[in-house]
Amino acid sequence: MKRIRAAIVVLLFGAAFAGLAVGYSERTVPSALAMRYLQEVPAELGAANVVTGILITYRGFDTLGEVAVLFMVAASVGMLLSAGAGRRAVPAGASAPPARPPSELVVNGAEVVLPVAFLFGAYVIVNGHLSAGGGFQGGAVVASGVVLLVLARPSVALHHGFLSVTESLAGVFYVALGILGLIFAGGFLDSHILPRGEFGAFISAGAIPLISALLGIKVAAELSVIIDRFRS
Amino acid sequence: MLQELLVILICISIIVSGLLAVTLRGLTAAMVSSGLASLFAAVSYVLLAAPDVAMAEAAIGAGLSTLVFLHAIRRTSAGKEE
Numbered sequence: 269m270k271r272i273r274a275a276i277v278v279l280l281f282g283a284a285f286a287g288l289a290v291g292y293s294e295r296t297v298p299s300a301l302a303m304r305y306l307q308e309v310p311a312e313l314g315a316a317n318v319v320t321g322i323l324i325t326y327r328g329f330d331t332l333g334e335v336a337v338l339f340m341v342a343a344s345v346g347m348l349l350s351a352g353a354g355r356r357a358v359p360a361g362a363s364a365p366p367a368r369p370p371s372e373l374v375v376n377g378a379e380v381v382l383p384v385a386f387l388f389g390a391y392v393i394v395n396g397h398l399s400a401g402g403g404f405q406g407g408a409v410v411a412s413g414v415v416l417l418v419l420a421r422p423s424v425a426l427h428h429g430f431l432s433v434t435e436s437l438a439g440v441f442y443v444a445l446g447i448l449g450l451i452f453a454g455g456f457l458d459s460h461i462l463p464r465g466e467f468g469a470f471i472s473a474g475a476i477p478l479i480s481a482l483l484g485i486k487v488a489a490e491l492s493v494i495i496d497r498f499r500s
Numbered sequence: 501m502l503q504e505l506l507v508i509l510i511c512i513s514i515i516v517s518g519l520l521a522v523t524l525r526g527l528t529a530a531m532v533s534s535g536l537a538s539l540f541a542a543v544s545y546v547l548l549a550a551p552d553v554a555m556a557e558a559a560i561g562a563g564l565s566t567l568v569f570l571h572a573i574r575r576t577s578a579g580k581e582e
Contacts, residue, residue, distance in 0.1 A: 317552075319552045320552070392555065400551035400552050400554075400555060401551075401552060401555055402552065404556060405552060405555040405556045405559060408555075408556060408559035408560050408563075408564065409555070409559045411559070411564060412559050412563035412564055412567075415563065415564060415567045419567070419571075491564065495564070495567075495568065498568060498571060498572070499571065
């Protein structure tokens with residue numbers, strides 16, 4: 269009986285997705301909204317990368333919300349794991365398993381990959397308005413570099429206080445830039461508070477590179493703190 | 501045409517590594533397989549002209565979450581059975 273019910277549910281799901289798959293036809297022309305963004309972002313914002321232009325200016329408030337969600341995750345992980353830290357000493361016999369030293373491959377690989385990973389992360393963050401990427405992606409790349417560092421050198425200690433202060437300052441400046449936009453330009457997080465500059469130049473697109481850099485710092489610091497909490 | 505074939509091949513790889521992640525007995529191998537599914541998904545995003553999403557998927561899906569799980573497996577008793 270249970271199996272029949274499960275089979276019926278699976279079949280219903282299959283029918284729903286089959287409808288989607290059969291009815292799909294690939295667009296050859298972008299939709300009206302996409303067309304409008306494709307024309308407006310380079311002309312109005314001066315950003316060559318349309319995706320970052322939309323994420324940071326038109327949908328800036330949503331991005332702020334995403335960062336806030338990440339902040340809440342970091343805060344709750346910190347709270348949960350530090351509450352468990354006091355109880356861990358209770359099972360006296362079962363001490364923590366002796367940590368295996370990291371393998372040769374990880375240690376030597378990290379020495380080669382780490383500088384490149386951090387540099388690439390920084391490049392992705394500051395070039396968000398010109399090429400693929402932006403604050404979020406670059407921050408994640410930097411954070412995966414931090415994970416590699418932690419794996420290769422288990423004894424390394426991240427300075428939580430420094431990371432928290434950096435992250436909070438980045439958040440404060442991000443919101444402050446948004447309020448400046450409210451005062452000097454069209455609205456909250458409007459990137460027109462700085463001159464648009466020459467299209468395609470490194471310093472261009474108004475406040476987008478600045479906001480992207482703050483986002484990158486914030487995301488990288490938050491993810492690093494989350495990872496380090498899991499370790500300790 | 502060649503690109504379409506490549507996309508189909510990548511999609512099959514995503515499904516195969518996803519199935520492997522569920523069926524493999526060793527936890528570490530299953531986790532690596534799940535990370536591989538994310539990596540193939542990132543490659544498919546690049547082929548479908550969405551490099552921004554691909555970058556986030558590769559860094560978070562294939563990198564961070566896999567490593568967090570691997571770390572958890574190592575720290576808990578499940579890692580010692582192998």
